[in-house]
Amino acid sequence: MSFLDAILSSLSAIRAHALRSVLTMLGIVIGVAAVIAMVAVGNGARERVNAQIQSLGANLIIVIPGNITQGGARLGTGNASTLTDADALALKTEIGSVQAAAPLVRGGVQVVSGGQNWATSAIGVDLDYFVARDWAVERGREFSDEETRRGGQVALIGQTVLRELFGGNDPVGAQIRVRNVPFEVIGVMSPKGQSMFGQDQDDVILLPLQTARQRVVGTNRAKNRSVNQIMVKIKEGEDLSAAEEEMKRLLRQRHRIQDGRDDDFSLRNMAEIQATREESARTMAMLLLSVAAVSLVVGGIGIMNIMLVSVTERTKEIGLRMAVGARPLDVMGQFLIEATTIALIGGMIGIGIGIGIAIITAMKAGWPLLIDPLVVVTAFVFSGLVGIVSGFYPAFRAARLDPVEALRAA
Amino acid sequence: MADLAPPALIAVENLERVYQMGDERVVALAGVTTQIQQGSFVAVMGPSGSGKSTFMNVLGCLDQPSAGSYRLKGVEVGQLPATELARTRNREIGFVFQQFNLLQRVDALGNVELPMLYAGLPKRERRTRAEAALARVGLGDRMRHLPLQLSGGQQQRVAIARALVNQPACLLADEPTGALDSRTSLDIMALFQALNREGVTVIVVTHEPDVAAFASRVIRFRDGKIVSDTEQTPRDAAAALAEWSEAA
Ligand SMILES: Nc1ncnc2c1ncn2[C@@H]1O[C@H](COP(=O)(O)OP(=O)(O)OP(=O)(O)O)[C@@H](O)[C@H]1O
Numbered sequence: 001m002s003f004l005d006a007i008l009s010s011l012s013a014i015r016a017h018a019l020r021s022v023l024t025m026l027g028i029v030i031g032v033a034a035v036i037a038m039v040a041v042g043n044g045a046r047e048r049v050n051a052q053i054q055s056l057g058a059n060l061i062i063v064i065p066g067n068i069t070q071g072g073a074r075l076g077t078g079n080a081s082t083l084t085d086a087d088a089l090a091l092k093t094e095i096g097s098v099q100a101a102a103p104l105v106r107g108g109v110q111v112v113s114g115g116q117n118w119a120t121s122a123i124g125v126d127l128d129y130f131v132a133r134d135w136a137v138e139r140g141r142e143f144s145d146e147e148t149r150r151g152g153q154v155a156l157i158g159q160t161v162l163r164e165l166f167g168g169n170d171p172v173g174a175q176i177r178v179r180n181v182p183f184e185v186i187g188v189m190s191p192k193g194q195s196m197f198g199q200d201q202d203d204v205i206l207l208p209l210q211t212a213r214q215r216v217v218g219t220n221r222a223k224n225r226s227v228n229q230i231m232v233k234i235k236e237g238e239d240l241s242a243a244e245e246e247m248k249r250l251l252r253q254r255h256r257i258q259d260g261r262d263d264d265f266s267l268r269n270m271a272e273i274q275a276t277r278e279e280s281a282r283t284m285a286m287l288l289l290s291v292a293a294v295s296l297v298v299g300g301i302g303i304m305n306i307m308l309v310s311v312t313e314r315t316k317e318i319g320l321r322m323a324v325g326a327r328p329l330d331v332m333g334q335f336l337i338e339a340t341t342i343a344l345i346g347g348m349i350g351i352g353i354g355i356g357i358a359i360i361t362a363m364k365a366g367w368p369l370l371i372d373p374l375v376v377v378t379a380f381v382f383s384g385l386v387g388i389v390s391g392f393y394p395a396f397r398a399a400r401l402d403p404v405e406a407l408r409a410a
Numbered sequence: 411m412a413d414l415a416p417p418a419l420i421a422v423e424n425l426e427r428v429y430q431m432g433d434e435r436v437v438a439l440a441g442v443t444t445q446i447q448q449g450s451f452v453a454v455m456g457p458s459g460s461g462k463s464t465f466m467n468v469l470g471c472l473d474q475p476s477a478g479s480y481r482l483k484g485v486e487v488g489q490l491p492a493t494e495l496a497r498t499r500n501r502e503i504g505f506v507f508q509q510f511n512l513l514q515r516v517d518a519l520g521n522v523e524l525p526m527l528y529a530g531l532p533k534r535e536r537r538t539r540a541e542a543a544l545a546r547v548g549l550g551d552r553m554r555h556l557p558l559q560l561s562g563g564q565q566q567r568v569a570i571a572r573a574l575v576n577q578p579a580c581l582l583a584d585e586p587t588g589a590l591d592s593r594t595s596l597d598i599m600a601l602f603q604a605l606n607r608e609g610v611t612v613i614v615v616t617h618e619p620d621v622a623a624f625a626s627r628v629i630r631f632r633d634g635k636i637v638s639d640t641e642q643t644p645r646d647a648a649a650a651l652a653e654w655s656e657a658a
């Protein structure tokens with residue numbers, strides 16, 4: 001019997017029990033879909049993290065109050081009032097590799113413009129912020145030195161705030177109220193997109209640090225000079241970890257922390273954040289991989305089970321085929337091909353579903369669709385192997401049947 | 411110069427088939443010796459359990475004798491390996507069963523093509539030969555029907571076409587009319603007779619003397635042995651069929 005004939009005949013046998021065959025395929029379908037989706041989602045996420053780190057600047061170090069390196073997650077981090085704008089100034093003036101050190105405060109605010117109303121976050125910044133984040137004003141102007149120092153009532157708005165409050169209109173010169181404090185809009189920031197953590201970075205309004213701290217987000221603060229974080233940009237070509245060491249030493253000294261005691265601040269750089277993200281992506285991948293492995297094993301057992309049932313059900317057919325000249329090898333091949341075909345169809349459906357999941361995730365998450373053809377081929381070959389392995393024993397049993405006995409079967 | 415005579419199509423000597431059931435030995439064939447010539451039409455009769463089916467299974471290479479010799483076309487086939495037996499069944503033997511044994515999900519053509527599939531013939535040749543075989547048994551207009559869409563007699567004709575299609579040396583039919591009414595049985599026997607006149611060797615197992623009457627030789631079994639072997643003038647099935655039609 002030719003190979004093609006054997007495949008055609010197995011397809012007709014599979015069609016004869018369409019529902020049963022589909023249920024049998026389920027394990028393979030889930031396993032393969034999980035593998036395809038897993039790899040695509042992993043690649044997409046990594047690609048986006050890389051792009052974000054690129055956009056945020058790999059040479060950025062963020063200083064936040066409190067200690068997060070000791071004892072895992074500690075609540076209240078970022079709210080401790082141990083960092084001040086004086087710290088920022090010191091970092092900038094005393095460490096040669098620091099290009100910019102931007103102290104900032106932030107808080108959720110309600111912004112009102114005419115009849116429009118929008119909840120967003122306000123960030124109080126000084127001029128270093130624009131350097132550190134490499135963020136330019138698209139329309140209008142930046143704060144003046146005078147405005148940041150003296151606390152002018154001027155504001156820069158992000159693209160999302162522009163859209164929500166002003167629609168398509170020019171906001172420059174417009175009056176808005178932030179927590180009931182009047183501000184004049186002096187410019188619009190260029191679009192920034194989503195952050196690594198999925199936040200809309202354009203849903204923001206920038207205020208001069210002093211004004212923000214005193215009149216908008218800082219009113220309850222015990223220390224008037226404290227900030228939520230300092231964004232430090234290290235000069236191009238400088239060693240990041242060396243700069244971090246210097247910053248640590250300087251801050252410990254300024255905060256009068258004795259040797260052997262924990263820092264009252266934490267440094268985080270983008271490489272670290274990336275490592276955390278990759279770590280969690282790896283955990284996710286391992287999880288999906290075990291789901292895939294379990295599904296493939298369960299799928300294989302399912303196929304073996306159904307093939308054993310099929311051999312029993314079709315004993316008489318096997319006897320007849322032997323009577324008209326099927327060799328044991330032909331019978332063996334027939335059931336092996338049938339098991340493999342079921343597995344391969346399951347594999348193809350799984351590949352389709354997996355690619356579908358990858359497309360939907362890529363669309364929702366807004367990262368590029370990255371499907372590795374090698375992974376698709378591997379998944380396909382693997383499902384075929386599962387079919388061969390699980391079909392082997394049932395096929396062997398069929399081939400060993402005695403023709404006379406088989407023909408006598410009901 | 412008897413040596414120059416062509417060997418018998420089938421020659422068995424002291425054929426034995428013993429089933430071991432635990433401690434018990436069931437002797438299905440207890441030393442059968444006979445010859446069947448090319449072109450003969452043999453009826454095998456005997457009471458139930460006398461070994462007729464066992465004899466046919468051995469002749470058809472589905473089963474192997476426990477002892478004795480079986481030569482088909484002069485070649486000893488009693489102890490061939492499974493693959494060789496399958497080849498012999500495919501080339502030399504055409505089986506017809508009481509229950510037709512057609513593949514239910516395949517149409518008449520597909521069923522008739524089955525032996526040629528295992529002979530490794532290309533699709534086109536399989537198709538033309540299957541069509542010719544179906545036409546030969548009078549089913550030229552039913553080729554695309556599934557077994558369930560055919561009457562019992564028609565299904566048995568498909569089975570006969572399938573048995574004939576590889577041009578075997580011998581047609582083996584174990585109670586081919588057992589599941590059919592008398593009129594349809596007559597049809598089938600007329601077909602066998604016609605095929606036999608074209609040179610096909612036919613061996614039919616039957617319980618019915620009416621059916622055995624169409625054969626030219628009757629072998630009777632009892633307790634795994636041949637108890638009688640007689641030549642006779644066969645009744646003409648076509649004539650019997652005509653009589654039947656007149657009576658109706
Ligand atoms: N697989 C087997 N195991 C044990 N005994 C068997 C087996 N097959 C057949 N026999 C025995 O062999 C003997 C001959 O059986 P066989 O089927 O050849 O009879 P038969 O003449 O065809 O009978 P029937 O007319 O009822 O079909 C019987 O006694 C039967 O019980």
Ligand SMILES: [Mg+2]
Pocket residue numbers: 462463464584
């Ligand atoms: Mg019998």
